[in-house]
Amino acid sequence: MGKTLSEKIWDAHVVREGSAPGEPDLLYIDLHLVHEVTSPQAFDGLRQAGRPVRRPDLTLATEDHNTPTLNIDQPIADPVSRTQVDTLRRNAEEFGVRLHSLGDLDQGVVHIIGPQLGVTQPGMTVVCGDSHTSTHGAFGAIAFGIGTSEVEHVLATQTLPQARPKTMAVNVRGALPEGVTAKDLVLALITKVGTGGGQGHIVEYRGEAIENLSMEGRMTICNMSIEWGAKAGMIAPDQTTFDYLEGRPHAPQGDDWDAAVAYWKTLRTDDDATFDVEVDLDAAALTPFVTWGTNPGQGVELGGVVPDPASFADATEQTAARNALAYMGIEAGQRMADITVDTVFLGSCTNGRIEDLRAAAKIIEGRKVAESVRMLVVPGSARVRLQAEAEGLDKVFLAAGAEWRAAGCSMCLGMNPDQLAPGERSASTSNRNFEGRQGKGGRTHLVSPPVAAATAVTGHLTAPADLA
Amino acid sequence: MQPFSTHTGVAVPLRRSNVDTDQIIPAVYLKRVTRTGFEDGLFAAWRNDPEFVLNQPAYSKGSILVAGPDFGTGSSREHAVWALQNYGFAVVIGSRFGDIFAGNSGKAGLVIAKVDQDVVEQLWQAIEADPGVELTVDLNERLITGAGLSVPFAIDDYTRWRLLEGLDDIGLTLRHEADIDAFEANRPAYLPKTLPARTAS
Numbered sequence: 001m002g003k004t005l006s007e008k009i010w011d012a013h014v015v016r017e018g019s020a021p022g023e024p025d026l027l028y029i030d031l032h033l034v035h036e037v038t039s040p041q042a043f044d045g046l047r048q049a050g051r052p053v054r055r056p057d058l059t060l061a062t063e064d065h066n067t068p069t070l071n072i073d074q075p076i077a078d079p080v081s082r083t084q085v086d087t088l089r090r091n092a093e094e095f096g097v098r099l100h101s102l103g104d105l106d107q108g109v110v111h112i113i114g115p116q117l118g119v120t121q122p123g124m125t126v127v128c129g130d131s132h133t134s135t136h137g138a139f140g141a142i143a144f145g146i147g148t149s150e151v152e153h154v155l156a157t158q159t160l161p162q163a164r165p166k167t168m169a170v171n172v173r174g175a176l177p178e179g180v181t182a183k184d185l186v187l188a189l190i191t192k193v194g195t196g197g198g199q200g201h202i203v204e205y206r207g208e209a210i211e212n213l214s215m216e217g218r219m220t221i222c223n224m225s226i227e228w229g230a231k232a233g234m235i236a237p238d239q240t241t242f243d244y245l246e247g248r249p250h251a252p253q254g255d256d257w258d259a260a261v262a263y264w265k266t267l268r269t270d271d272d273a274t275f276d277v278e279v280d281l282d283a284a285a286l287t288p289f290v291t292w293g294t295n296p297g298q299g300v301e302l303g304g305v306v307p308d309p310a311s312f313a314d315a316t317e318q319t320a321a322r323n324a325l326a327y328m329g330i331e332a333g334q335r336m337a338d339i340t341v342d343t344v345f346l347g348s349c350t351n352g353r354i355e356d357l358r359a360a361a362k363i364i365e366g367r368k369v370a371e372s373v374r375m376l377v378v379p380g381s382a383r384v385r386l387q388a389e390a391e392g393l394d395k396v397f398l399a400a401g402a403e404w405r406a407a408g409c410s411m412c413l414g415m416n417p418d419q420l421a422p423g424e425r426s427a428s429t430s431n432r433n434f435e436g437r438q439g440k441g442g443r444t445h446l447v448s449p450p451v452a453a454a455t456a457v458t459g460h461l462t463a464p465a466d467l468a
Numbered sequence: 469m470q471p472f473s474t475h476t477g478v479a480v481p482l483r484r485s486n487v488d489t490d491q492i493i494p495a496v497y498l499k500r501v502t503r504t505g506f507e508d509g510l511f512a513a514w515r516n517d518p519e520f521v522l523n524q525p526a527y528s529k530g531s532i533l534v535a536g537p538d539f540g541t542g543s544s545r546e547h548a549v550w551a552l553q554n555y556g557f558a559v560v561i562g563s564r565f566g567d568i569f570a571g572n573s574g575k576a577g578l579v580i581a582k583v584d585q586d587v588v589e590q591l592w593q594a595i596e597a598d599p600g601v602e603l604t605v606d607l608n609e610r611l612i613t614g615a616g617l618s619v620p621f622a623i624d625d626y627t628r629w630r631l632l633e634g635l636d637d638i639g640l641t642l643r644h645e646a647d648i649d650a651f652e653a654n655r656p657a658y659l660p661k662t663l664p665a666r667t668a669s
Contacts, residue, residue: 026641081499105668119660129544156642161637
């Protein structure tokens with residue numbers, strides 16, 4: 001019987017099959033990405049055990065979660081954040097790990113810089129102490145987030161014991177309508193399947209709407225795989241993937257390129273392979289989609305209304321919906337488009353790539369950010385920022401009254417000074433609307449970059465098509 | 469890691485679904501570079517609420533958390549596991565867990581005991597009928613007893629064995645170093661290396 005894409009890649013990375021009952025496979029890791037928050041205790045563990053990093057040449061570190069997006073030429077003001085970043089710098093030096101520090105041209109959100117440098121390639125296994133590692137699955141890689149104990153394990157052994165996940169296909173039929181983005185698609189999917197819908201599965205996104213997406217759009221979809229609980233999300237590599245990679249600093253060259261492409265072309269689910277679960281979604285029926293609640297599965301069409309908690313089937317979901325409405329300060333039946341925001345955040349590993357900035361700039365060009373709104377534009381990497389500046393996008397945002405910042409995770413998780421104050425409400429292109437995610441007491445509506453831009457102009461949740 | 473066989477302690481009912489790792493410990497508490505001291509950040513947003521379950525005297529010494537569905541979804545932060553352990557929790561019982569959280573728990577020695585949601589409801593009712601009641605979680609027998617109940621729980625064989633033995637995963641893997649060497653020797657040449665560093669011109 002044939003194999004699915006994920007089974008092919010998994011099988012190609014098994015160092016040793018589990019022999020004892022329930023013993024997991026030992027999986028080889030091709031690329032380990034590291035950042036300052038989830039690595040200090042792992043490096044400490046190595047030091048205590050007297051172990052080296054086994055493969056510094058398969059390891060890449062950057063600073064992104066804590067780093068400020070203003071005054072980046074000065075020392076980090078928060079002493080605790082500074083200690084964490086300094087700790088990474090010392091560890092990288094001591095263990096010989098390549099690090100892109102704040103101010104470096106290749107610094108940025110870890111999931112933006114991997115693809116940008118060309119170190120993320122089809123058929124690989126990629127891990128990082130960050131749940132949005134699923135982003136790299138867009139290249140046809142098995143990529144997943146790990147905890148700090150596992151970070152230490154990979155640093156020491158370049159492997160991870162992993163139980164083989166089940167397989168799932170998300171079949172997206174039809175084409176996305178004009179003005180509907182990858183973000184809308186994945187938000188609609190998560191609302192359909194729930195935050196736990198993917199638990200224990202590697203998901204392959206397939207179908208016409210997926211094949212027609214750019215690499216940026218594919219990364220947005222795979223990025224949010226974790227938001228519905230999937231172990232990993234992936235998309236089979238194709239010409240779009242190869243074109244994106246060719247010529248990148250760490251892409252194969254010459255004969256290596258030909259050998260790699262020949263292999264990458266085999267990375268497709270066989271026609272006679274079966275998935276444990278299949279989910280179908282109709283792209284043509286989608287419209288701009290946003291969240292109303294406090295998890296990414298609490299979403300609705302922007303043209304719709306806040307749902308009534310009583311409309312949910314299960315008592316737990318009803319309670320969750322009531323808690324979410326109380327936290328969000330909105331009421332059942334309220335039109336989503338009537339919800340006003342005071343903050344718009346454009347950025348993150350979900351939507352901080354050049355295409356996202358272009359899409360938002362196109363909407364905001366010649367318009368003004370509403371006086372009641374502050375809009376933060378945070379490029380996903382230093383190079384995305386440079387590219388945007390070369391295209392004049394910074395001037396578009398600044399002329400509209402938005403703030404143009406340096407690269408990092410920023411307000412996606414509020415570890416640096418970019419936070420919501422209690423009661424503030426954002427339209428955010430990031431990935432999580434959890435309580436307090438963007439700052440204690442802050443309220444988050446997840447949106448696509450075009451909706452973020454249109455919302456910044458009107459001050460309430462707005463689809464670009466509804467702008468005057 | 470300390471071997472785990474049986475734990476008896478006060479059970480705490482957490483009647484919420486989708487308690488993501490940002491709720492378990494918000495990002496602003498993740499800046500420490502140690503594995504200890506994270507108890508301050510545990511459920512930080514709720515700790516000022518006198519009604520919150522851990523603020524009720526009967527539950528303040530709790531060590532077994534009985535959680536709602538989809539506990540530990542979201543971020544990969546192992547700090548969520550450390551915060552629970554630093555506070556004093558040894559076991560979390562629930563029906564569904566975020567995959568990464570469950571994996572991190574197994575590595576760090578926090579026992580994740582899976583039961584059906586109707587069992588969670590029974591446990592919640594039994595605990596709330598007798599606040600401060602102790603449960604016993606027996607990993608050998610995969611059994612939860614106390615509060616008039618006796619219910620089996622699920623945990624995968626391998627994680628159970630490692631927890632019972634208190635084994636270090638890295639040490640276990642390094643027993644197979646020859647297999648890793650052999651695998652590495654056969655990796656294709658076109659696979660990328662991060663060193664020497666290349667950058668865009």
